[in-house]
Amino acid sequence: MGSVPFLDLKQQNSLIWDQVQEEFGTLVRDAQFVLGPAVKSFEDAFAAFCGAKHCIGLNNGTTALHMAMLAHGIGPGDEVITTPHSWISTTWGIAYTGAKPVFVDIERHSYNLDPELVEGAITSRTKAVLPVHLYGHAADLSTLRKICQRRGLVLIEDAAQAHGAKHVGKVVGSIGDAACFSFYPGKNLGAFGESGCVTTNSDNVASKIRCLRDHAQNGRHNHVEIGYNTRMEGIHGLVLERKLAYLAKWTQQRRQHAEFYLNEMHNIPGLELPTTKDPESHVWHLFVVLVPDRDRFRAALDSAGVATGIHYPTPIPYQPAFAHLDYKRGDFPVTEDVMNRCVSLPMFPELTVEQKQQVVAAVRAVLSAW
Numbered sequence: 001m002g003s004v005p006f007l008d009l010k011q012q013n014s015l016i017w018d019q020v021q022e023e024f025g026t027l028v029r030d031a032q033f034v035l036g037p038a039v040k041s042f043e044d045a046f047a048a049f050c051g052a053k054h055c056i057g058l059n060n061g062t063t064a065l066h067m068a069m070l071a072h073g074i075g076p077g078d079e080v081i082t083t084p085h086s087w088i089s090t091t092w093g094i095a096y097t098g099a100k101p102v103f104v105d106i107e108r109h110s111y112n113l114d115p116e117l118v119e120g121a122i123t124s125r126t127k128a129v130l131p132v133h134l135y136g137h138a139a140d141l142s143t144l145r146k147i148c149q150r151r152g153l154v155l156i157e158d159a160a161q162a163h164g165a166k167h168v169g170k171v172v173g174s175i176g177d178a179a180c181f182s183f184y185p186g187k188n189l190g191a192f193g194e195s196g197c198v199t200t201n202s203d204n205v206a207s208k209i210r211c212l213r214d215h216a217q218n219g220r221h222n223h224v225e226i227g228y229n230t231r232m233e234g235i236h237g238l239v240l241e242r243k244l245a246y247l248a249k250w251t252q253q254r255r256q257h258a259e260f261y262l263n264e265m266h267n268i269p270g271l272e273l274p275t276t277k278d279p280e281s282h283v284w285h286l287f288v289v290l291v292p293d294r295d296r297f298r299a300a301l302d303s304a305g306v307a308t309g310i311h312y313p314t315p316i317p318y319q320p321a322f323a324h325l326d327y328k329r330g331d332f333p334v335t336e337d338v339m340n341r342c343v344s345l346p347m348f349p350e351l352t353v354e355q356k357q358q359v360v361a362a363v364r365a366v367l368s369a370w
Ligand SMILES: *Cc1c(COP(=O)(O)O)cnc(C)c1O
Pocket: 060, 061, 062, 063, 086, 087, 089, 090, 132, 158, 160, 161, 181, 182, 183, 184, 195, 196
């Protein structure tokens, strides 16, 4: 029996490299390394894909969050409500501006920010709400949008794991005031290096971010505020636009794998499977299950040749970097439970039937033996 990797990008990348080599040669010859026509062309294609008016290409998803916050005037003295259960970058975007992250717990069925708890965390200093479409599963944007509209707050989506996920028939990235994407190589749409973007329907927000990413220049050598260098590079524009043509197919494959896992593993004792109300709402960036005795489970799977991951082992408010916020164990009971038991199983479009069968057999063997 072979081994099943957690993620394998080799096939996807060689497929795309064969197609972009020539254009990459032209890009190098013309020295279009930063922004340029390839980035512009991808921005237009990705905006259309999301149903958003604008896409602004950036150097990674973390800066996308930072730029989106800045473009909405968020800064010192402001509060932004977000989830404790995510990759750390979600909170970096808030912290970089000097604003204070305020955490509320997640929903048990979706692992996303719980809208019912958001309302209770709003103060006179709250400026924005930042949900994450975690693991590729769209957050409850319509409820969050209503709360934000009623309370005069900005809604910013962290869509770094959810390219193409839909909420009530609409693609994420066009529902909030702005959405932040990462194109880190391992994401559902991944560049040949670091990359990200913001999508928005607001002309104002778009032009603000275009200015900020390019040293806040308004005309050459005229810097209108403190600016940044967070521009997307040309190579990523080329690669991402090519890959975008395959994204629907890759998402379909991920959905097939998820369906297989769900069908084949529904009767394994001790195993909790992910749930979703609408198949279109999930693009399965990760397939995360809950198990008892996680470390022992992972070791047993490893012995059976199945690689796994943990997303994520520690709630963000309990990280040393946020100790000054004074959150304590017990503040986020659902998050803590999920964090203690979550394991991510192999999930990528090119998974083979044999590999999926091996994963299922290993999970069944390990948990049935306990
Ligand atoms: C990957 C990721 C980011 C950050 O993106 P980078 O491109 O790695 O900076 C932000 N939020 C979430 C939820 C992510 O998964």
